[in-house]
Amino acid sequence: MQEFVNHGGVIFKVYVAGDFVKCVKRKSLPDIKEDKLVSLKGLVPFSQISNLEEKSDCGGGEFDRVEMPPVDFVEEVAMAMKEETGISLLNFDLIRDARDANRTRVGMSAW
Numbered sequence: 001m002q003e004f005v006n007h008g009g010v011i012f013k014v015y016v017a018g019d020f021v022k023c024v025k026r027k028s029l030p031d032i033k034e035d036k037l038v039s040l041k042g043l044v045p046f047s048q049i050s051n052l053e054e055k056s057d058c059g060g061g062e063f064d065r066v067e068m069p070p071v072d073f074v075e076e077v078a079m080a081m082k083e084e085t086g087i088s089l090l091n092f093d094l095i096r097d098a099r100d101a102n103r104t105r106v107g108m109s110a111w
Helices: 034-039 071-085
Strands: 010-017 020-027 089-096 104-110
Touching (some): 071 089
Antiparallel strands (some): 010 020, 089 104
């Protein structure tokens, strides 16, 4: 489990294999209105996360306009995670906080 952060319905998946780093943009969970987010306590269910509709516009067709994170930033984070964990085959997610585009969150999985 992790804290939910509104992120504009866009997630960046980063895959690392040795020194190879690949970042792709994917549609993600929709944002929750700020007033509802403040009043929620505990867990919030999202139905069918794995079957998120490809037709979803992520806020009115904005998905295509969302810029990829800078390559050098992604590679720097990837190499730091690889070095710190000692794992050479891993993936992690990056999201941008919808309230502050300069604030990025990272979530990691390892194989």
